[in-house]
Amino acid sequence: MLKTAVVLLNLGGPDSLEAVQPFLENLFNDPDIFKLPFQKKFAKYISKKRAPKVKKEYELIGGKSPINEWTEKQRSMLESKLHNPGKDVDPSQKRRIDVFIAMRYWKPLTKETVAKTEKENYDKIILLPLYPHYSVSTTGSSFNEWKRFYKGDDSKLIYIKSYQTHPLYLKAINERIDESLLRFPENVRSEVQLVFSAHGTPVSYVKKGDPYNHQIKETIAGVMRLRNNPHEHHLCFQSKVGPAKWLEPSTATMIEELASKGKKHLLLIPISFVSDHIETSFELDIEYRHVADKVGIENYIVMKGLNDSQLFVDALYELVTERLN
Numbered sequence: 001m002l003k004t005a006v007v008l009l010n011l012g013g014p015d016s017l018e019a020v021q022p023f024l025e026n027l028f029n030d031p032d033i034f035k036l037p038f039q040k041k042f043a044k045y046i047s048k049k050r051a052p053k054v055k056k057e058y059e060l061i062g063g064k065s066p067i068n069e070w071t072e073k074q075r076s077m078l079e080s081k082l083h084n085p086g087k088d089v090d091p092s093q094k095r096r097i098d099v100f101i102a103m104r105y106w107k108p109l110t111k112e113t114v115a116k117t118e119k120e121n122y123d124k125i126i127l128l129p130l131y132p133h134y135s136v137s138t139t140g141s142s143f144n145e146w147k148r149f150y151k152g153d154d155s156k157l158i159y160i161k162s163y164q165t166h167p168l169y170l171k172a173i174n175e176r177i178d179e180s181l182l183r184f185p186e187n188v189r190s191e192v193q194l195v196f197s198a199h200g201t202p203v204s205y206v207k208k209g210d211p212y213n214h215q216i217k218e219t220i221a222g223v224m225r226l227r228n229n230p231h232e233h234h235l236c237f238q239s240k241v242g243p244a245k246w247l248e249p250s251t252a253t254m255i256e257e258l259a260s261k262g263k264k265h266l267l268l269i270p271i272s273f274v275s276d277h278i279e280t281s282f283e284l285d286i287e288y289r290h291v292a293d294k295v296g297i298e299n300y301i302v303m304k305g306l307n308d309s310q311l312f313v314d315a316l317y318e319l320v321t322e323r324l325n
Contacts (some may be wrong), residue, residue, distance in 0.1 A: 002095035005122040006082070006320055007113060008075055009129040009142040012103025013065025013277050017058060019106065021051040026105040032141035054278075061281040068106070070275035070307045071130065075099050077313040082320065095324070098122075104142050114149040126158045126323055128316065130274050132169055132219065134162040135201055135212035158323050164215040168315035170222045172306050173269070177227070180267050180303040188299065192265045193232050193258055196220050197284060198272040200237035200246040213247060216272060234258070235271075238288075239279055251284070252291045259295035266292065268302045274312060276305040 014023040024047035028034055036042050058064060079099035098120070102113035117125055127146060131138040139161060150157070163169055181189055198216045206213050217235065224233055236254035237247040249257070251268075258266060268288070270280045285302045292300040306312040 002124075003120065003122045004095055004097045004124040004126065004324065005117045005120070006078070006097060006099045006126045006128055007117070007146075008071060008078070008099065008101050008316075009110075009127060009131070009139070009146075010071050010101065010103055010275075011067065011138070011277070012106030012109075013067040014058065014106060015064050015068055017055050017063055019064075020055050020058060021047050023106050024050055024054065030104070030141055032144055033137050057278060057282045060286055061278065065106075065277050066281060067275050067277035068103075070277075070305065071101055071103075073308050074130070074275070074313060074316070075101050077308065077310070078316050078320075081313060081317045085321075097320075102142070102146065104145060110142070110145045111149040114146065118150070118152050123156065124158060124324070125152075125156050126160065126320055128160045128319060129162075131272070132162060132166075132274065133164050133212050133215040133272055134210075136205060136208075136210055137201060138212075160319055160323065162211070162215055163315065163319055164219045165222045166315050166319065168311050168318060170219070170226055172309045172311035172315060173219075173223050173271070174226050175309065175311055176303050176306065177223070177267070177269065180269075180301055183301050184265060184267070184299050188265045190230075191263075192267050192299075193234060193263045194269060195251070195254060195258070195266050196233060196235045196269045196271040197238050197251045197254075198235065198247075198270075199239050199279060200250075203245045203247060206247070219271060232263075238283055251288055255288060255291050255297065256295050259292075259297055264296065264298040266297055266300050268300070270303065270305060274306045276307060280305055 014020045025043045028043035028046050029039060082097040100113050100116060101108055102110040104110065127143065129139040129142055143159060181192060184192055201212055220235060234254055236249050236251045238251040240246045240250065268284050270284060273280060280302065289300055
């Protein structure tokens with residue numbers, strides 16, 4: 001029987017407060033994001049300096065990142081669906097498919113998952129990022145990390161680079177939007193502003209040809225086509241780090257601008273994430289909520305991540321089976 005490994009690539013997050021500093025050190029040690037002399041020393045220094053502040057943020061969301069549990073849930077749901085594909089599958093085409101997780105900055109680390117797949121000698125290894133939009137700093141970094149440790153036959157590897165307009169992915173987002181709109185008072189639902197907040201990147205990435213920004217816009221256009229444009233919508237960017245110029249407008253600026261125009265009911269949609277973590281649970285739901293309160297936003301609701309969305313897992317299933325067929 002043929003054996004295939006599906007590897008879900010994700011960022012990872014600290015699973016305890018003690019893990020915050022080493023997690024940050026792994027992040028700042030990424031050569032695809034920070035190209036610096038004496039990088040290991042820099043990573044250790046800056047992670048120790050930032051850890052106390054970041055620990056306080058994690059304390060406010062339960063003392064750890066929820067991304068690990070949600071990624072495991074997605075892994076389990078996908079593996080279950082791949083193991084039970086339905087009666088219409090030709091028995092001669094059935095194969096053993098195992099689903100793994102490879103986190104970029106925390107456990108299970110990529111090198112650990114590489115070792116597992118090489119030990120089992122799979123005939124195909126599908127690298128499936130849980131980043132729907134390609135960027136050199138996310139999918140590109142995860143692919144490069146895999147290549148650093150993988151010593152097997154490159155012809156076995158199947159790379160899925162992006163799926164920003166996959167119909168089931170777009171439907172999954174819309175399902176979450178519909179659920180979230182029900183949390184607003186009925187009399188203001190037609191006035192709700194859909195605020196798509198994406199993780200930002202430096203403008204220099206765009207100038208070098210990084211497709212992330214364009215793909216984010218493709219996703220939003222696809223979502224709004226399905227909705228037949230019943231609500232006003234906006235795109236903004238969060239999580240800026242460092243002095244370099246990043247994509248704009250920032251999420252905080254967008255909240256302030258909408259308030260100044262008399263828009264008082266906002267649904268924040270974390271568009272570049274497929275599970276809740278520090279950027280949604282703290283940054284959007286706590287930090288920017290303070291901004292919204294200051295400028296008089298009456299209803300400020302953050303859409304929950306795709307997390308355990310069956311539609312999203314169905315999208316992942318189609319992405320895998322299309323490559324195998």
